[in-house]
Amino acid sequence: MAIEVRIPTILRTYTGGEKAVDADGSTLTALIDSLEANHPGIKDRLVEDKGNGIELRRFVNVYINDEDVRFIGSLEATLADGDQVVILPAVAGGAR
């Protein structure tokens, strides 16, 4: 099973400069673990501890086939062979 994951510029230090890498997993959590196995350190940039588990970092956007995963189960979102995953850091900020 191969799922293409598009990596944003700021995370390409973990992928040897690659803009896209293959990973696998039937959920987003599994996919992130698969990314971590090949690109150590990347997981911590995507998720953070929350209670007894983890959750997607607030200012990281992940899309599965163009859908923001926050609307389709977040880390529990399901994946199938051939799906396309895009990771983008939020563009955000402000005076507060």
Add this chain to the structure above:
Amino acid sequence: MPGSGIGRNTLDRVLQIDQATYDAIVEHARRDHPVEACGMVVGPIGTDRPERFIEMVNAAGSPTFYEYDSTDLLQLYRDMDDRDEEPVVIYHSHTATEAYPSVTDINLAGEPGAHYVLVSTQAHGNNDGPVEFRSYRIIDGTVTEEEVTIVDAVAPSEESS
């Protein structure tokens, strides 16, 4: 005065921007005041040339925070991909404080190659009058101010013919 030199230490990078784009950023900031305005100027990868001005909607609709809508964000990056472009300028306004990156701005800066432009509308709000327009690069939590040079038009790309 803008560009007073704070943090201008190791990098002598300059933001070169054309007058029309500069004016468009200022106009957007004034129009959206007191809400923070945000957007990008993108250009061909590797050229550092701000060529295509893109106003974005501040999905936070806040006077102290901005964030692109997640769907708009994906569309923006897809368009850039299709056109072989990258973010050259990432701008937003501060509406009650100076045009200097806040802790939030620094923590959330996700494009190490971009010029982060801040415009402050605190002096004149929606009205005409000078605005603070300053540019920075933000890398790994370090802010470095850079000079802003306004030109009539950014020199054409030097492509071998």
